[in-house]
Amino acid sequence: MLFRLAPGDPVARMVDPMWTPEEVEYVMSQLGLDQPIWTQYLFYLKNFFSGNFGVSFHYGEPVHEIIWKRLPNTILLFTTSTILAALAGVFFGKIAAWRKGSKSDTWMTISALVCHTLFVPWFALMLVWILGYKVGWFPLNGIISPEIWVDESSGFLVKALDVLHHMLLPLMTLFVVQMGSYLLLMRSSMLGTLKEDYIVTARAKGLSEKVIRNHHAARNAALPVITSIGLSLAFSINGGALTETVFTWPGIGKELVFAVSNNDYPLAQACFLLIAAVVLTANLIVDVLYAYLDPRIRY
Amino acid sequence: MTLISVENLCVSYQTKNGVLNAVDDISFLLEEGRSLGFVGESGCGKTTVGMALMGLLPENGAVTQGRILYQDRDLIQLSDEAMREIRWNEIAMIFQAAMNALNPVHRVHEQVREAIVTHQPGISKEDLNRQVQALFDLVEIPRDRMQDFPHQFSGGMKQRAVIAMALACSPKLVIADEPTTALDVIVQDQILQEIKIIQNRMNISVIFISHDIAVVADVCHDIAVMYAGQIVEFGSREEVFNTPIHPYTKLLLSSYLTLDGDKPAPLAVSGRAPNLINPPSGCRFYEQCPHASPACENRAPEYHQATPTHRALCDITE
Amino acid sequence: MDTPSERIYLFNRLAKGWAVFRENLMGKIGLTLMIIFALMALASFFTPFLNPMYDPMTGVDPEISHATGPSLRHWLGTDFIGRDIFTQLLEGAKIAFMVGLSAAFISIVLGTIVGMFSGYMGGVVDTLLMRLADMIMVMPSLLILLLLSALFGQLNIWLIVLLIALLRWPGVSRVIRAQTLTLKQRPFIEAAKVAGASHLRVIFRHIMPNVLPLSFLYMTFRVTSAILVEAALAFLGFGDPSQVSWGMMLQWVWKTGHMFQAPYWLLPPGICISLLTLSFYMLGRAMDEVLDPRLRKEEHSD
Numbered sequence: 001m002l003f004r005l006a007p008g009d010p011v012a013r014m015v016d017p018m019w020t021p022e023e024v025e026y027v028m029s030q031l032g033l034d035q036p037i038w039t040q041y042l043f044y045l046k047n048f049f050s051g052n053f054g055v056s057f058h059y060g061e062p063v064h065e066i067i068w069k070r071l072p073n074t075i076l077l078f079t080t081s082t083i084l085a086a087l088a089g090v091f092f093g094k095i096a097a098w099r100k101g102s103k104s105d106t107w108m109t110i111s112a113l114v115c116h117t118l119f120v121p122w123f124a125l126m127l128v129w130i131l132g133y134k135v136g137w138f139p140l141n142g143i144i145s146p147e148i149w150v151d152e153s154s155g156f157l158v159k160a161l162d163v164l165h166h167m168l169l170p171l172m173t174l175f176v177v178q179m180g181s182y183l184l185l186m187r188s189s190m191l192g193t194l195k196e197d198y199i200v201t202a203r204a205k206g207l208s209e210k211v212i213r214n215h216h217a218a219r220n221a222a223l224p225v226i227t228s229i230g231l232s233l234a235f236s237i238n239g240g241a242l243t244e245t246v247f248t249w250p251g252i253g254k255e256l257v258f259a260v261s262n263n264d265y266p267l268a269q270a271c272f273l274l275i276a277a278v279v280l281t282a283n284l285i286v287d288v289l290y291a292y293l294d295p296r297i298r299y
Numbered sequence: 300m301t302l303i304s305v306e307n308l309c310v311s312y313q314t315k316n317g318v319l320n321a322v323d324d325i326s327f328l329l330e331e332g333r334s335l336g337f338v339g340e341s342g343c344g345k346t347t348v349g350m351a352l353m354g355l356l357p358e359n360g361a362v363t364q365g366r367i368l369y370q371d372r373d374l375i376q377l378s379d380e381a382m383r384e385i386r387w388n389e390i391a392m393i394f395q396a397a398m399n400a401l402n403p404v405h406r407v408h409e410q411v412r413e414a415i416v417t418h419q420p421g422i423s424k425e426d427l428n429r430q431v432q433a434l435f436d437l438v439e440i441p442r443d444r445m446q447d448f449p450h451q452f453s454g455g456m457k458q459r460a461v462i463a464m465a466l467a468c469s470p471k472l473v474i475a476d477e478p479t480t481a482l483d484v485i486v487q488d489q490i491l492q493e494i495k496i497i498q499n500r501m502n503i504s505v506i507f508i509s510h511d512i513a514v515v516a517d518v519c520h521d522i523a524v525m526y527a528g529q530i531v532e533f534g535s536r537e538e539v540f541n542t543p544i545h546p547y548t549k550l551l552l553s554s555y556l557t558l559d560g561d562k563p564a565p566l567a568v569s570g571r572a573p574n575l576i577n578p579p580s581g582c583r584f585y586e587q588c589p590h591a592s593p594a595c596e597n598r599a600p601e602y603h604q605a606t607p608t609h610r611a612l613c614d615i616t617e
Numbered sequence: 618m619d620t621p622s623e624r625i626y627l628f629n630r631l632a633k634g635w636a637v638f639r640e641n642l643m644g645k646i647g648l649t650l651m652i653i654f655a656l657m658a659l660a661s662f663f664t665p666f667l668n669p670m671y672d673p674m675t676g677v678d679p680e681i682s683h684a685t686g687p688s689l690r691h692w693l694g695t696d697f698i699g700r701d702i703f704t705q706l707l708e709g710a711k712i713a714f715m716v717g718l719s720a721a722f723i724s725i726v727l728g729t730i731v732g733m734f735s736g737y738m739g740g741v742v743d744t745l746l747m748r749l750a751d752m753i754m755v756m757p758s759l760l761i762l763l764l765l766s767a768l769f770g771q772l773n774i775w776l777i778v779l780l781i782a783l784l785r786w787p788g789v790s791r792v793i794r795a796q797t798l799t800l801k802q803r804p805f806i807e808a809a810k811v812a813g814a815s816h817l818r819v820i821f822r823h824i825m826p827n828v829l830p831l832s833f834l835y836m837t838f839r840v841t842s843a844i845l846v847e848a849a850l851a852f853l854g855f856g857d858p859s860q861v862s863w864g865m866m867l868q869w870v871w872k873t874g875h876m877f878q879a880p881y882w883l884l885p886p887g888i889c890i891s892l893l894t895l896s897f898y899m900l901g902r903a904m905d906e907v908l909d910p911r912l913r914k915e916e917h918s919d
Contacts, residue, residue: 106642113899119864119894122852122890122891126883238758241757242849256763261853261854276756279757
C-alpha cells in the first residue's frame with residue numbers, strides 16, 4: 001500500500017506509446033489504477049486476506065502465480081546451501097576449537113573471518129569470471145539450458161543434472177559466505193563447552209579424546225549454532241538476494257530486486273511479505289527444534 | 300598393603316603473573332581399604348592433588364617434581380594411553396554434582412554405561428544392563444529414573460548418580476572432591492553415610508577432599524591438613540583431633556568445635572594466605588600464627604614427627 | 618565507589634587492554650589494514666588538485682573515452698567513460714569510512730540508550746523494547762532498504778546511513794541490556810540511588826561509563842555490516858548517484874558488461890570492500906578477546 005505513494009508511473013512503463021488514450025484508459029481501469037486511492041486500498045486489503053496479491057505490472061500475471069513459480073528455486077538453492085554450510089561450519093569449528101592455538105586453528109579462523117566479511121556480489125562475480133568465463137566449467141547464469149529442456153528426448157535425470165550444473169556456482173557463493181559465520185560461532189561455542197566440568201568428568205572416565213570431542217563437547221556446542229540459523233537468516237537472505245541477482249537465478253530474491261527496479265509494486269510487496277513471513281516462521285521452527293534438541297527445555 | 304604412595308610431589312601452574320606453585324613437596328601413603336581426607340581452605344592446593352593423581356591437570360599445570368606410585372607404577376611416567384586405562388578402572392573420581400559434572404544433554408544411565416563400555420569393550424548387552432541397574436540400586440536411585448536427564452534430578456540424586464558413575468568399573472581408589480558441598484545438611488549426611496557403607500562393602504580406598512573438617516572427620520581414617528600448598532599436619536583422625544600440633548589445625552578445629560557440629564563458623568584467620576607465586580621463605584603460616592616466634596619468619600619449618608603416624612610442619616612444639 | 622575513581626579505573630583498564638592487544642595477531646593485521654585504508658581516504662581529498670581529470674566523479678581523461686588498462690597515467694586504468702579508477706578507489710575509501718563509522722556510531726548510541734533503559738527500567742518497557750529489537754533483528758536490512766528506496770526514489774547517502782543505523786541497533790541493545798542487568802545488582806548503583814540520584818542520573822553517570830567499552834567493541838562489528846549493506850545497495854543500483862562508492866564502481870563494471878574484459882576494474886573495489894570490512898571485524902574480535910574476560914572477571918570480583 002505504501003508503494004502507491006512512490007514516484008514513477010507504472011502504467012507509463014507498461015503501455016505501448018502507440019496505444020490510443022482509450023486503450024490506456026482500459027488498462028488503467030483493469031488494473032484499478034483509475035479509482036481513488038482509498039478504494040484501491042480497501043480492495044487491496046480484501047484481496048490481501050483472500051490470498052490475492054494483485055497483478056504484476058511488469059509480467060501482467062497474478063503475483064501469486066509468479067511467486068509460486070519462483071519459490072521452489074529459492075528454496076532449493078537456499079536450504080541446500082544453508083544445510084551444507086551449517087554442517088561444514090560445525091565440523092570445522094569443532095576441529096578449530098579442539099586445536100585451539102595451533103596453526104590449523106589460526107588458518108581456519110582467519111579464512112572464516114574472510115568468508116564472513118566477504119562482499120557477496122563481488123565474490124559471485126569473481127566465481128563467474130574465473131570458473132564460468134575463464135575456465136568455462138559452469139554456465140554463467142540462469143537455472144536451465146533451454147536447448148536441453150526444449151529437446152523432447154532429454155529425460156528427468158538430464159534435466160536434473162542441468163539444474164544442478166547451473167546451481168553449483170550460486171551454491172558455492174552462498175555456502176562460502178554462510179559457512180564462515182557458522183564456523184566462528186561453533187568455534188567459540190565449543191571453546192566455552194570445553195571449559196565445562198562435564199568435560200573433565202569425561203576425561204576422568206578414561207573416554208577417548210575423539211569420544212569426548214564429538215559426543216560430549218560438540219553435541220552441546222552445536223546447540224547455539226542451531227539458534228543462530230534463525231537469527232542469521234536475515235544476513236543470509238541479504239546474501240541470497242544478491243547471489244540470485246548476480247547469477248540471474250529465478251528466485252524470490254532476484255524477483256524482489258527486479259520488481260523494485262521496475263516499480264512493480266504488487267510484486268515487490270508480495271515478495272517482501274513472503275520473505276518476512278519466512279523469516280518469522282523460520283525463527284519459530286528453530287525455537288521448536290532447539291527445544292527438541294536441548295533436554296533442559298523439553299516440556 | 301600400600302595402594303598409592305606420593306613422594307615429594309610438586310605441581311605448578313603457568314599464570315600471567317608467573318609460575319604458581321600450587322602443590323609444594325607433598326608426600327603421603329594410602330593403604331588399601333583406608334580413607335584419607337584432605338582439608339584446607341580454597342586455594343590451598345587440595346583439588347590440585349586430586350587432579351594430579353588422575354593425571355588431569357589443566358593445560359597450564361604440570362607436575363614439576365616427585366613421584367606418584369600406584370601399585371609400584373609411577374603414574375607420572377605413564378603414556379596418555381596407559382593412563383587412560385588406569386582412569387576409572389583403577390582410580391575413579393566423584394565430582395561435585397552441583398558443578399555440572401554430568402553432561403546436560405545425555406541421559407544419566409547413558410553416562411554411567413559409557414564408562415563401563417569404554418573399559419570393557421566386549422561386554423554383552425545383558426551384562427551391561429545388569430551392571431548399570433546394580434549400580435543404581437547400590438546408590439538407591441529408583442530404576443525408573445535412570446532414563447532421566449540430569450536436570451530432572453534433585454541435587455542429592457545427581458550426587459548419587461555421580462557416585463554410581465564413579466563405581467562403574469569397580470575401582471580400587473576413589474577420589475571424592477567436595478562431594479557434599481552445595482547439598483543441604485540432611486542430604487549431605489545421607490551421601491556421606493552412603494560413601495562410608497560402599498567403601499566398607501567394596502573395600503575401596505578413598506581420598507576425600509573437603510574444606511569442611513567436620514565432613515572429613517566423619518568419613519576418613521587419616522587426615523591431611525593443607526595450607527598454602529603444603530601438608531601442614533598429617534595423622535590419624537584421633538591424633539589430629541585429640542592432639543593437634545600445628546596452629547592452623549588448632550584454628551580449624553576451634554572454629555569447628557564452637558558450633559555444635561553442623562556447620563563450621565568462618566575461619567577466624569586474620570590476613571590472607573600467602574602468595575604462591577612468590578612464597579615467603581619462612582613458615583607460610585607465619586603472618587596468621589598466634590604462636591609465631593621471630594625465627595619462623597625466615598626459616599622454613601621442618602616436619603616434626605610426634606608419633607610414627609602423626610607429623611606436623613611446625614618448629615614450635617610444646 | 619565514586620565516579621572519578623571509576624574513570625581512572627577505566628583508563629587503567631584500557632591501558633592494560635592495549636598491552637594485551639599489541640600481542641594479538643588479528644588485532645595487528647586489522648589495525649594495519651585500517652591505517653592503510655585511512656591513508657587512502659585522506660589521499661582522496663588531494664587528487665582533484667593534482668589534475669582535474671583525477672576527480673572521481675567528473676574527471677574524464679580528455680584523451681580516453683572508454684575503459685583502458687593500467688598505465689603510468691592511470692595506475693589502475695580507466696572506466697567506461699575514461700575516469701581514473703585509482704582515484705575512484707581512494708574516493709570509495711572515504712565514503713566507506715564515512716558510511717561505516719557514522720552508521721555504526723548512530724546505531725550504537727541508539728542501541729546503548731535503548732539497552733540501558735530496557736535493562737534499568739525492566740517490566741513492560743523492557744518487554745516492549747526487546748520485542749521490537751527482536752523483530753528488527755531478524756529482518757534482512759538490505760531488502761528493507763531496497764523497498765524504501767523504491768518508495769522514495771534514490772536515497773541520499775546520509776539517509777542511507779541513518780536507515781542502516783535504525784535497522785542495526787538491536788544487537789547492541791541486547792548486549793548492553795544484559796550488562797546493565799548485572800550492573801544494576803552492584804552496590805554502587807544501589808548507593809547512588811539511596812543518595813537520591815534520579816533515574817536519568819544513575820543511567821548516564823553510573824551505568825553508562827561501565828557499558829561504554831562494550832558499546833565501542835560492538836561498534837567495530839557494526840562498521841563491518843554498515844559498509845557491506847551500503848555497498849550492496851549501491852551494487853544493485855540504489856546507491857546515492859552523486860557519490861562514488863566501491864559498490865557503485867562494481868555496479869558500473871557489472872552493468873556496462875566489462876566484468877570479463879576488465880579485471881583491473883573488477884578486482885580493486887571488491888578487494889577493498891572485503892579487506893576493509895575484514896579489518897574492522899578483526900579489530901573487533903581482538904578487542905573482544907582483550908576486553909571481554911576483564912568485563913566478566915569484574916562481575917565476579919565484586
